[in-house]
Amino acid sequence: MDFALTLGIIVIKIAVVFGIVLFHVAYATYFERKIIGRMQARHGPMEVGPHGLLQPFADIIKLFFKEDIVPSHADRWLFYIAPAIVVISSMTALSVLPFFEGFVIADINIGLLFILVITSISVYGIVIAGWSSNSKYSFLGGLRSAAQLISYEIAMGLSLVGVILMAGSMNLSDIVKAQHQYPLGMFAFPQFLGFFVFVVAAFAETNRAPFDLPEAEQELVAGYFTEYSGFRFALFFLGEYIAMLTMSIMVTLCFLGGWTIPLFMTNALPFLSYVPGIVWFLMKVYAFMFLFYWIRATLPRYRYDQLMAIGWKVLIPLSFANVLITAFIMRWL
Amino acid sequence: MLPKLFFVYFAVMIIVLSLLVVTRKNLVHSIMWMLLLFIHIGGLYLFLNAEFLAAIQIIVYAGAILVLFLFVVLLLNIREEFGQRWFIRSWQGRGFVAAALLLAIMLALQYIVLAPMGKYSIDYIQRETHAKVLGTVLFNEYVFPFMIIALVLFVPMIAAVVLAIKRRKA
Numbered sequence: 001m002d003f004a005l006t007l008g009i010i011v012i013k014i015a016v017v018f019g020i021v022l023f024h025v026a027y028a029t030y031f032e033r034k035i036i037g038r039m040q041a042r043h044g045p046m047e048v049g050p051h052g053l054l055q056p057f058a059d060i061i062k063l064f065f066k067e068d069i070v071p072s073h074a075d076r077w078l079f080y081i082a083p084a085i086v087v088i089s090s091m092t093a094l095s096v097l098p099f100f101e102g103f104v105i106a107d108i109n110i111g112l113l114f115i116l117v118i119t120s121i122s123v124y125g126i127v128i129a130g131w132s133s134n135s136k137y138s139f140l141g142g143l144r145s146a147a148q149l150i151s152y153e154i155a156m157g158l159s160l161v162g163v164i165l166m167a168g169s170m171n172l173s174d175i176v177k178a179q180h181q182y183p184l185g186m187f188a189f190p191q192f193l194g195f196f197v198f199v200v201a202a203f204a205e206t207n208r209a210p211f212d213l214p215e216a217e218q219e220l221v222a223g224y225f226t227e228y229s230g231f232r233f234a235l236f237f238l239g240e241y242i243a244m245l246t247m248s249i250m251v252t253l254c255f256l257g258g259w260t261i262p263l264f265m266t267n268a269l270p271f272l273s274y275v276p277g278i279v280w281f282l283m284k285v286y287a288f289m290f291l292f293y294w295i296r297a298t299l300p301r302y303r304y305d306q307l308m309a310i311g312w313k314v315l316i317p318l319s320f321a322n323v324l325i326t327a328f329i330m331r332w333l
Numbered sequence: 334m335l336p337k338l339f340f341v342y343f344a345v346m347i348i349v350l351s352l353l354v355v356t357r358k359n360l361v362h363s364i365m366w367m368l369l370l371f372i373h374i375g376g377l378y379l380f381l382n383a384e385f386l387a388a389i390q391i392i393v394y395a396g397a398i399l400v401l402f403l404f405v406v407l408l409l410n411i412r413e414e415f416g417q418r419w420f421i422r423s424w425q426g427r428g429f430v431a432a433a434l435l436l437a438i439m440l441a442l443q444y445i446v447l448a449p450m451g452k453y454s455i456d457y458i459q460r461e462t463h464a465k466v467l468g469t470v471l472f473n474e475y476v477f478p479f480m481i482i483a484l485v486l487f488v489p490m491i492a493a494v495v496l497a498i499k500r501r502k503a
Contacts, residue, residue, distance in 0.1 A: 113388040120396025
């Protein structure tokens with residue numbers, strides 16, 4: 001009975017998170033088009049519904065009814081499995097993320113490592129999609145993606161070590177609580193090096209501009225998912241946007257204090273402590289999502305050698321320095 | 334009962350997946366089965382209350398080493414080189430190799446010594462979290478072996494750099 005109750009609560013939590021995340025993904029695409037449109041002095045989608053508010057649903061319906069094409073000489077099974085790997089792995093990452101005090105599907109001790117595990121598996125979806133399509137554009141996109149993701153995974157993992165050292169735990173809820181105890185309320189200040197490295201690596205890991213070489217439109221049509229159409233194409237998009245959300249949530253939890261706000265702010269303005277934590281959490285996540293769009297509208301794409309040089313010669317040494325400095329200060333000061 | 338079923342599932346799947354890995358003709362298919370194999374090995378670690386090892390198993394083997402395998406297979410496009418069906422032609426030769434391997438494993442099994450339990454009981458590990466216990470043991474009791482392994486891993490890295498630099502000059 002007790003077991004059934006726990007299971008029921010977990011299933012309900014999964015359904016809630018799933019629904020909210022799908023809704024967010026649908027409107028993340030809408031706001032991306034709107035915001036980038038405004039930044040380029042145009043309106044963005046305006047036709048479907050007031051101010052184009054129903055555009056995401058129109059897109060979903062269109063994608064559902066498109067023909068599902070499999071290229072000739074494609075490796076059928078891997079071609080089918082690749083989008084599933086991308087979506088399933090990015091969805092699984094959501095299961096360890098706490099959204100506010102006490103709300104998390106699986107409160108595990110190694111939450112932070114689990115996210116890294118998941119990002120390391122999602123690489124396969126992209127590489128396999130590129131290989132199995134039997135197309136040169138897809139293949140090059142997949143190869144670029146593999147090299148890029150391996151390189152930036154190292155920097156991302158190392159940049160989180162500083163956070164783990166300061167919080168003394170790999171549980172994401174404990175990391176947020178540790179930040180609340182900390183005088184400045186956020187690890188972004190003492191861990192500014194780690195914060196910088198993590199943000200840059202997050203852009204590269206999600207294949208977003210300025211690191212969107214795996215899907216560089218001008219050179220590779222659409223990169224690894226050139227040959228996909230209809231529903232499978234939509235799955236890749238879903239995976240990419242969930243990965244963006246996951247990265248925004250990770251930044252919020254590990255560096256920006258999660259659902260808490262700094263103690264000095266609640267001391268100065270006591271009424272702020274009555275605001276529910278989810279409000280702060282969502283504000284931080286949305287701000288970071290906005291940064292994704294903003295940078296896409298602002299910066300041109302890096303060349304491939306620049307991408308590798310930034311990853312290996314700048315970010316990895318910086319994150320190593322951050323680990324050493326943090327460990328030294330935590331141990332002796 | 335349930336733990337035993339879990340173990341049987343993981344054990345059987347690990348054997349089946351290993352067979353699939355070595356019998357596929359297509360190297361990319363082999364690698365994908367191997368990915369599944371590594372995830373099952375990670376599951377077995379979880380089953381032993383070693384959550385940190387499970388995560389590291391997947392990050393290191395699936396996330397780094399296997400992706401590099403895949404990368405090399407894709408870049409070199411080595412489909413043709415495996416045109417030869419058998420490495421050893423005669424069936425007597427194949428039988429001999431299999432028997433010798435089996436004998437070696439049987440002999441090795443006899444020399445397994447169970448280490449003393451020490452204070453690291455399952456309760457203790459669950460209370461302190463596995464990552465913390467592992468770190469304490471590794472960096473206090475086994476610092477010297479740890480350093481030696483680090484050195485051993487450092488040497489091939491230098492070798493790789495040296496090879497790459499020479500390649501560029503030629």
